[in-house]
Amino acid sequence: NFLHRVRNALHYHDKGNDILTLRLQGVVANEFGYPQKSILRRIECFMKDYYTHARNVYNHTKSVFEIFELQHDEGQQYGLRSKLTFGLIKKKLKSLDNYTIRNKRLFPRRKTIFEENPNRLIRLFAYCQKYELSPSPSLRKLIKANWTFIDKSFRMRIENRDAFREILEKKGQVARTLRLMHRCGVLGRYLPEFGALDCLVQHEFFHRYTADEHTLRCIDQLDNLVDDKDPKHEIYRDIFVKHPDPYALFIALILHDTGRAENVRRHIDGSAILAARLCKRLKISGGRRALIIFLVDHHLTLWRFATKKNIDDPEVIREFAEIMRDRHRLDALLLFTYADSNGTNEEAWSPWKETLILQLYRNTREFILKGMTAGKEEIDQDVQETLSEIKSGLKEKYHAIFDQHSKLMPKRYFRYRSKKSISKHIVALWQYIDRRERRPKTPFECAVQWIDRPKFGYSELIIVSHNSYRFLEKTCCALATHQINILSADVYTRPDGVALDLFRVCNDDFKAMANSNTKKSVVATLYQINQQEAYEPAQYLKKKENFLKPETKQIFEFPVRVWTSNNLDPHYTVIELQALDRIALLHDVLRTVNDHNLVTVHSRICTEKGAALDSIYVSTPDGQKLTDQDAVDRLENDLKNLLT
Incomplete structure (x- = not known):
């Protein structure tokens, strides 16, 4: 009856398309009169009821077909063929404790087995696990009739604890057994903590x-x-x-x-x-x-x-x-x-x-x-060994650049970064310095290196240039122009003014950047943006249709949040963002951060089902945390306005 009422409500609110979408869940929940104050809570209670009824119908239907299958097999066993062979093909039923085994299923020998010993309600699943069996429809019905035995004293008995532990100690066979217990209504009653999760929906x-x-x-x-x-x-x-x-x-x-x-x-x-x-x-x-x-x-x-x-x-x-x-x-x-x-x-x-x-x-x-x-000296020794290994793998023409780079960069840069990546950084640094020496009067020069990692679904992008006003923001603009997703960004500015910006990027299919033409276009756009006197991102960032945005208005808006913390990192202020993901989101965030005269030193991008959950590490121009509460409030307010 419940499912028919849901179907009827859908028919009137969305004719010809009987799909219980998120938008319609709220409509039906309101129509059914759920009393919870919040629309989300009403939807959750309604969907819990929906899944419960739908699962019951599904399980009952499976049981009916299972009974038909068993009756068909029995008909063959006791039919004409059996009579003609005088019952010689009749198989003897196997026994196991208080059960018989037929067609890989357990059947109860009598209806009083659980009244005689309620502990069998757990032990029977240990049998199912050990012998790869399943409870028969008649046994499932009998289990349901004896649910009342699973009470506080039942849960405390050592026999049941031992049987349950035995089930969970069989690696590779646990999931199937727990699903059998869940279908029979035993798991949630033996573990009420898990039982409270039954059909629980949380948006x-x-x-x-x-x-x-x-x-x-x-x-x-x-x-x-x-x-x-x-x-x-x-x-x-x-x-x-x-x-x-x-x-x-x-x-x-x-x-x-x-x-x-x-x-x-x-x-x-x-x-x-x-x-x-x-x-x-x-x-x-x-x-x-x-x-x-x-x-x-x-x-x-x-x-x-x-x-x-x-x-x-x-x-x-x-x-x-x-x-x-x-x-x-x-x-x-x-x-x-x-x-x-x-x-x-x-x-x-x-x-x-x-x-x-x-x-x-x-x-x-x-x-x-x-x-x-390890003490500080041992850690320093490890860093020196890493530096020696990297230098020995480089051509001699890069050695001077490497020696200078190792003195100007912090030790943390070398400790947890791959030798291959650092070697690529040195090559990019050499290329940039060489170009700048050959073309000292050009308004902008940079060196770019790519490391494709198709196995992991991303490419490393290394960009070396002299640090300039809004350089990181302009780089993000160049990437967004070509529909490239930024997964993470690390920014290093050496004391001599050379900027080493490291990105992990992927295409819109979340794969490594395999297209060489796209890579060349990114570099060309980067030069074009940085050679202009006035930076106008609008001419590059044409507004794209947001396919994540629902076609019709939702019952509740996507929750946009901005947090600012000085406790998450010992050196920098951390801005945590939650918003609908889109191309150029990081660019727009960095533009807002720059407008507040802050320096971005690191960003970590995380996308879950169309939601961007990003962390941006920033500092003041003198390298300190942002501690002025008024400035923090203004920053959070501007970011919220941007994200909404």
Whole structure:
């Protein structure tokens, strides 16, 4: 009846197109009279009911077809062919405890098995896991009739704890078993913390699925690693296969989003409280409990550091390493982040984000194994060894430029940057200085180098020139003119005035820049913009249609936010932005930052499902943080006006 009412409402509000879009979800929720004050809460409650009814219809339909299939098989077994052969082809039914096995399904021997021993409600799924079986329709019906046995005392019994732990310790077989428990209504009743997520919808950028389905998909991701032969996943597979405590990993995954049902401001806080409560109930203590609480409490930390902070800065590596404390936690968190991101939606684990996360992981692991005990002299020695290796790989004509560059650049520039990238920087510096010496009177000169990384879905763009007014902004304009996405930007201005700007960029298909003509056009546009006396970006940035903008007005506007913090970085003020993504967004933001007489030193760009979640690191012209609150308020206000 509920689904018919939804269909009827859609027919009147959107004739001929019975699709429950986000816009129509609010319309139908209002028409159904949901009492929640916020339109988002009304939509969430309505969609929870919708998914619950739709799933019930789906499961009931599957059960009906399953019963028909079983009856058909029985008809063949006891039909004419069986009579003609005097029943000789009749197979003897296999027995298992209080069940019989037929067609890879468990059937109850009698209707009182759970009344006799309610603990069988958990143990039967251990059988399903061990022998690759599924509950039959009759057994599922019997389980439903005995849900009332799953109460507080049931959850506290040691037999059930042991059976559940046994299920979670079988790597590669956990996801299927938990899905069986979820379909039979046992998982959410045995773990009420997970049960609160049932068909829970929350409208935000990242999650495509309901909270319970997202959790099970995360567990799918871990299980799939066992038989995954893809070389790209080797690092995750090795960590998972060698991890000594899968029970802790799976418990943490089950719990990591449970706080979403608690209506707290930060779901992580609610999840951590529920994790502590469950550990107490399941008698989990010591190192296992500490790992579960850590993973739940920090399940977004690796992603946030990698996508929001300057991970080439040793101070950032040190800060992250102090949170991790040891490599075992770091390994577990990498595995957790992989599962969580891939279980969120198909686009959440892009090659670019994986590159950032693995870079942070490897640098932190090296720091933990060596750097946390290393003194300043040992770190300086490592930098000197890196410099020697780079210099030995360069042609002799670059040596003088390299020696000068190594004296003028900060040590953090050399510590966590690849030798190949630094070598390309030296080549670009040599080219720029050579051109400037040969053409000293030209208004603008630069040198450009590209490093394509198709495996990771981006290209490195190296630009060397003398620092000039709004140079970074003009560079972003040149890239936006050719529909090139900027993934990150690092800006280094040496004491001698030479600017080394480093970009990671991709095309509008989020792939490396393979088209050489486009690369040449970018350089030509960069020269053209910088040779003009007056900078007019409007003539280059023709307004493009925003395909992310909905065709019809939404029930609620896209949430645009601007935060400014002096606590996220020890050296710079950090501006965090949230807005609809578009080409030239970074250019427009930098233009506003420049208008406030601030210097951009680093930016980290993150895009999720059409939403830009960017971090811009800025300082005053004298290299200090922006501490004037009036200036901060003006900056935030102008950025909000720009983004809306």
